[in-house]
Amino acid sequence: MSLLEIKDLTIHFPTEEGDVRAVNGISLSVEEGKTLGLVGETGAGKTTTALGILRLVPEPGEIENGSIVYKGKDILSMQEKEVQDIRGNEISMIFQDPMTALNPVMTVGDQVAEVILRHQNCSKTEAQKRMVDILAKVGIGADRAGDYPHQFSGGMKQRVVIATALACNPKLLLADEPTTALDVTIQAQVMEMINELKAEFQTSMILITHDLGIVAESCDSVAIMYAGQIVEYGSLEDIFDHTTHPYTIGLFGSIPSLEKKVHRLQPISGLMPDPVNLPTGCCFHPRCPYADERCAQEAPAAAEVSPGHLCRCHYWETVRGKEAEDNV
Ligand code: SF4
Numbered sequence: 037m038s039l040l041e042i043k044d045l046t047i048h049f050p051t052e053e054g055d056v057r058a059v060n061g062i063s064l065s066v067e068e069g070k071t072l073g074l075v076g077e078t079g080a081g082k083t084t085t086a087l088g089i090l091r092l093v094p095e096p097g098e099i100e101n102g103s104i105v106y107k108g109k110d111i112l113s114m115q116e117k118e119v120q121d122i123r124g125n126e127i128s129m130i131f132q133d134p135m136t137a138l139n140p141v142m143t144v145g146d147q148v149a150e151v152i153l154r155h156q157n158c159s160k161t162e163a164q165k166r167m168v169d170i171l172a173k174v175g176i177g178a179d180r181a182g183d184y185p186h187q188f189s190g191g192m193k194q195r196v197v198i199a200t201a202l203a204c205n206p207k208l209l210l211a212d213e214p215t216t217a218l219d220v221t222i223q224a225q226v227m228e229m230i231n232e233l234k235a236e237f238q239t240s241m242i243l244i245t246h247d248l249g250i251v252a253e254s255c256d257s258v259a260i261m262y263a264g265q266i267v268e269y270g271s272l273e274d275i276f277d278h279t280t281h282p283y284t285i286g287l288f289g290s291i292p293s294l295e296k297k298v299h300r301l302q303p304i305s306g307l308m309p310d311p312v313n314l315p316t317g318c319c320f321h322p323r324c325p326y327a328d329e330r331c332a333q334e335a336p337a338a339a340e341v342s343p344g345h346l347c348r349c350h351y352w353e354t355v356r357g358k359e360a361e362d363n364v
C-alpha cells in the first residue's frame with residue numbers, strides 16, 4: 037500500500053482578478069522509502085501541492101476537491117489537532133529558502149529542540165540530547181547550537197532547516213527546491229546529505245525541483261507538472277528513457293547534453309499561462325509544436341502509455357514516433 041495517495045486534488049485562490057487555478061485535479065502516490073520528483077517551471081503548482089498535503093495553503097486559498105490519503109486516512113477530513121500532530125512530526129517540509137525558514141531571534145539549537153519537544157513525549161534534557169545528535173548528523177557541532185541563524189552561511193543554514201525537518205524522524209519529507217538558494221558547489225553536498233539521511237531513516241520523499249539532473253540522481257518516480265496538472269507521470273526510466281509528452285520533451289531539449297551534439301539548445305517557446313485565464317483545451321497548446329485545433333478545444337485525458345506511465349496528450353503516439361525518428 038502507498039504511504040501517500042493523492043486523488044483529484046484541486047486548489048484555487050479566489051482573488052479580485054479572478055480565480056487562480058493553482059492545482060487542477062492532480063493524482064499521485066508515494067511508496068514507502070521511495071522518492072517522487074515533482075518537476076515543472078515556476079508557477080506550475082508544485083509548492084501549492086506540498087502545502088496542500090500539510091493543509092497549509094495560505095489564505096484565501098482553498099482546497100476545493102480531492103483526497104490526500106496518508107497511511108489509509110484522508111488528511112482533508114482530519115480534525116485540525118490531528119493534522120497538527122502529523123505536521124512536522126510524521127510529515128515535514130524542507131523549505132526553499134533557509135534565510136526565511138529560520139527564526140532569526142532563536143538559536144538554531146532551540147529551534148530544533150522546539151520541534152522535538154512539541155511532538156515527542158520527552159523531557160527538556162532528552163530533547164537537548166536529541167537536538168545535539170541530529171545537528172551532528174547534518175555536520176553541525178554541539179558548540180554551534182547556541183548560535184543564531186545570521187552567524188551561519190547559506191549552506192549551513194540549510195543544514196539547520198534539514199535537521200529541523202528530520203528532528204522527529206518523519207515518514208514523509210516534502211523537500212521544496214532544497215538546493216535552489218545555495219551556491220552550485222554546496223548544492224551537491226546538501227543533496228548528497230539529504231539522500232544519505234533519507235536512506236538511514238527510511239523516509240519517503242517528494243522532491244520538488246525544476247532540475248532534471250537532481251531528479252536523475254535522487255528519484256524513483258517522476259510527475260511532470262504544467263499549469264496545475266500532471267502532464268506526464270511514471271518511473272524514472274519511463275520519463276528519462278521513454279519521454280512522451282511534448283512538454284517533457286521540451287524540458288529535456290532545454291538542457292545541455294554531453295552525448296548529443298547540437299548547435300543550439302531548444303528552449304520551450306512562450307511562457308507559463310496565467311492561472312486566472314488558463315487556455316481552453318490542452319493548457320500547453322499555445323506553446324506546443326504539435327498543437328492543432330482539437331488541442332485548443334478538447335482537454336486531453338491521461339492515457340496509459342505503458343503500465344504506470346501516464347501522459348496527458350491527444351497525440352502521444354505520433355509525438356513518440358516523431359521523436360524516435362529524430363533520434364535515429
Ligand atoms: Fe500538444 Fe495537443 Fe498534446 Fe497538448 S494535446 S501536448 S497541445 S499535441
